[in-house]
Amino acid sequence: MSPNNPNIETMSIFSPQVAARFDALVERYPVRRSALVPMLLYAQDEIGYLSDAVIAEVAQRIGITELDVRNVATYYSMLRFKPAGKFNVQVCTNISCMLRGAYDVYERFQEELGIGHKGVTADGIFSLEEVECIGACCWAPAIQVNYAFHDDLSPDAVPGLLADYRGKVNEGTGPNA
Amino acid sequence: MRGRDRMPRLVSHPDEVKVVSKRFGQGAANIDKYIELGGYEAAKKCLVEGAEWIINEMKASNLRGRGGAGFPTGMKWSFVPKQSAKPKYVLVNGDESEPGTCKDHLIFLHDPHAVIEGTIIAGVAIGSKTGFIYLRGEYRYLIEIMEKAVADAYAKGFLGKNIFGSGTEFQIITQSGAGAYEVGEESALMESLEGKRGIPRIKPPFPAVVGLYGGPTVINNAETIATVPHVIAMGGAAFAAIGSARNGGTRLFSISGHVERPGVYELPMGYNLKKMIYEVAGGISGGRTLKAVVPGGSSTPVLLPAEIENLGMDFDQVGKAGSMLGSGGVVVLDDHTCIVEFALRTISFYQHESCGWCIPCREGTDWLKKSLTRFHAGFGSAKDIDNIQYLAENMLGRTFCPLGDAAAMPTLGFVKKFRKEFEDHLDGKLCPFAKHVEVALL
Numbered sequence: 224m225s226p227n228n229p230n231i232e233t234m235s236i237f238s239p240q241v242a243a244r245f246d247a248l249v250e251r252y253p254v255r256r257s258a259l260v261p262m263l264l265y266a267q268d269e270i271g272y273l274s275d276a277v278i279a280e281v282a283q284r285i286g287i288t289e290l291d292v293r294n295v296a297t298y299y300s301m302l303r304f305k306p307a308g309k310f311n312v313q314v315c316t317n318i319s320c321m322l323r324g325a326y327d328v329y330e331r332f333q334e335e336l337g338i339g340h341k342g343v344t345a346d347g348i349f350s351l352e353e354v355e356c357i358g359a360c361c362w363a364p365a366i367q368v369n370y371a372f373h374d375d376l377s378p379d380a381v382p383g384l385l386a387d388y389r390g391k392v393n394e395g396t397g398p399n400a
Numbered sequence: 401m402r403g404r405d406r407m408p409r410l411v412s413h414p415d416e417v418k419v420v421s422k423r424f425g426q427g428a429a430n431i432d433k434y435i436e437l438g439g440y441e442a443a444k445k446c447l448v449e450g451a452e453w454i455i456n457e458m459k460a461s462n463l464r465g466r467g468g469a470g471f472p473t474g475m476k477w478s479f480v481p482k483q484s485a486k487p488k489y490v491l492v493n494g495d496e497s498e499p500g501t502c503k504d505h506l507i508f509l510h511d512p513h514a515v516i517e518g519t520i521i522a523g524v525a526i527g528s529k530t531g532f533i534y535l536r537g538e539y540r541y542l543i544e545i546m547e548k549a550v551a552d553a554y555a556k557g558f559l560g561k562n563i564f565g566s567g568t569e570f571q572i573i574t575q576s577g578a579g580a581y582e583v584g585e586e587s588a589l590m591e592s593l594e595g596k597r598g599i600p601r602i603k604p605p606f607p608a609v610v611g612l613y614g615g616p617t618v619i620n621n622a623e624t625i626a627t628v629p630h631v632i633a634m635g636g637a638a639f640a641a642i643g644s645a646r647n648g649g650t651r652l653f654s655i656s657g658h659v660e661r662p663g664v665y666e667l668p669m670g671y672n673l674k675k676m677i678y679e680v681a682g683g684i685s686g687g688r689t690l691k692a693v694v695p696g697g698s699s700t701p702v703l704l705p706a707e708i709e710n711l712g713m714d715f716d717q718v719g720k721a722g723s724m725l726g727s728g729g730v731v732v733l734d735d736h737t738c739i740v741e742f743a744l745r746t747i748s749f750y751q752h753e754s755c756g757w758c759i760p761c762r763e764g765t766d767w768l769k770k771s772l773t774r775f776h777a778g779f780g781s782a783k784d785i786d787n788i789q790y791l792a793e794n795m796l797g798r799t800f801c802p803l804g805d806a807a808a809m810p811t812l813g814f815v816k817k818f819r820k821e822f823e824d825h826l827d828g829k830l831c832p833f834a835k836h837v838e839v840a841l842l
Binding site: 356 | 580663753
């Protein structure tokens with residue numbers, strides 16, 4: 224519980240579990256704001272994006288201004304300010320993946336989903352992003368769907384992979400479960 | 401599905417010398433298994449022997465930083481002042497994001513306790529009570545593995561106020577990034593850990609004197625730290641003997657691109673690059689021929705087949721050949737690869753990742769991306785080739801952190817070594833190789 228605001232728990236937009244995690248997180252470091260970057264990512268995992276309400280609560284929990292939070296948040300490429308799909312498909316096209324056909328995989332995702340870079344499908348189930356190196360170069364081409372890695376992909380593997388995720392639409396709680 | 405649809409493929413080759421990777425695939429993420437395999441004995445030994453002994457062993461090992469710069473680890477540790485009014489810190493850089501590099505991925509997955517043990521040893525060596533292990537945000541499932549390993553180490557009394565019953569305190573905190581290549585630069589990583597934008601700091605002062613929270617800080621790559629317990633276990637001199645002159649031990653090479661058996665292979669420092677490609681990684685895939693190789697991650701200048709004939713992969717030999725060993729990410733290009741497209745993809749990355757603080761990097765990467773995009777689309781002029789070179793040359797050494805150089809160096813390599821291929825894109829000629837001409841990016 225934040226010493227600055229004893230009511231924060233009742234006001235929190237986060238689930239009790241995440242709120243409790245944040246209470247502990249700010250106390251973990253020599254300075255409170257060291258919790259900022261991970262807190263923003265965990266907040267996004269639960270809410271789906273960094274909404275105004277998320278920014279406001281994170282600012283209050285850390286004890287800095289909302290502007291300061293935005294200033295930091297805009298630096299990090301994983302953080303977003305509008306909702307993504309329930310399953311955010313991130314296709315690496317950096318050199319090692321490119322050499323093994325990543326652009327063909329990326330094109331197939333675009334065709335199957337009917338969306339481009341940073342697009343979201345009308346049903347909100349999928350979003351698509353072309354991303355930089357995700358550290359799976361030796362198992363290229365590789366993608367991440369939310370946090371899950373899929374290696375050694377080919378364009379032909381795309382429809383099946385999307386079908387698997389469509390089948391999981393009703394599983395989990397948060398957008399990144 | 402939280403982590404992976406399947407485990408990343410582990411590879412092996414008879415020429416490998418498995419030191420850092422010897423516990424891969426053996427379930428050593430489990431603390432009891434790690435202990436059964438000899439884990440945490442090195443940390444206990446260090447607590448008995450003390451700081452000076454550790455640093456001497458590290459110096460004798462010739463272990464050099466695996467992040468890319470190759471700075472001798474023992475020497476780095478010895479720069480930390482013994483007395484300090486502010487707390488000292490150990491910082492583990494697991495922000496692995498140099499394109500072509502995926503070795504730390506396997507370390508966190510298969511041997512997280514080696515990272516913890518190495519961090520403890522670094523802490524004892526410099527007299528620090530707190531270590532931070534920073535992983536890139538994309539590695540969420542690996543952060544969870546690290547967090548579990550840290551919790552298990554606390555439960556056993558290997559971390560905390562009285563580690564291994566020695567009376568010494570050492571705490572470890574894991575930290576997640578949120579997507580930023582630049583944060584792999586040591587001072588930018590400290591900024592990020594302090595809850596700020598990852599903008600590099602002006603040096604000096606160096607981290608060993610003024611680092612995290614203003615305290616003296618040792619920052620090492622995750623592979624370097626995971627190597628430390630092995631150095632202690634086998635002795636510095638024995639570790640040094642595995643490698644080449646002034647380049648101790650083994651290294652995890654991430655071999656990717658157009659090879660038959662891509663993978664992370666642990667080979668002695670100084671191992672021949674040609675052998676690495678043709679024997680260890682099984683040669684060029686699809687029966688094609690080698691066109692070029694990027695030897696140490698995307699920021700290192702490209703090498704031609706003739707340049708790798710007798711090239712030993714250590715920091716000094718690759719440096720002498722006009723490139724860098726960098727992060728050990730060996731990216732292999734076959735003869736069907738368009739160098740202009742490859743150069744464009746490389747510079748696009750650095751343009752995306754430039755933090756924007758230093759103008760030569762911010763503007764230079766942007767201009768280079770625009771020039772190369774136009775060039776690859778067939779709208780280049782002969783003057784553009786010189787201009788690309790001129791731009792890159794004017795970025796070199798003119799930025800606070802190495803990102804500007806990391807963008808300029810490979811670009812210069814491509815233009816100088818493959819000028820003919822740039823010329824083949826002139827006068828509206830279609831790219832002789834590629835099908836992804838991104839005119840829309842202009």
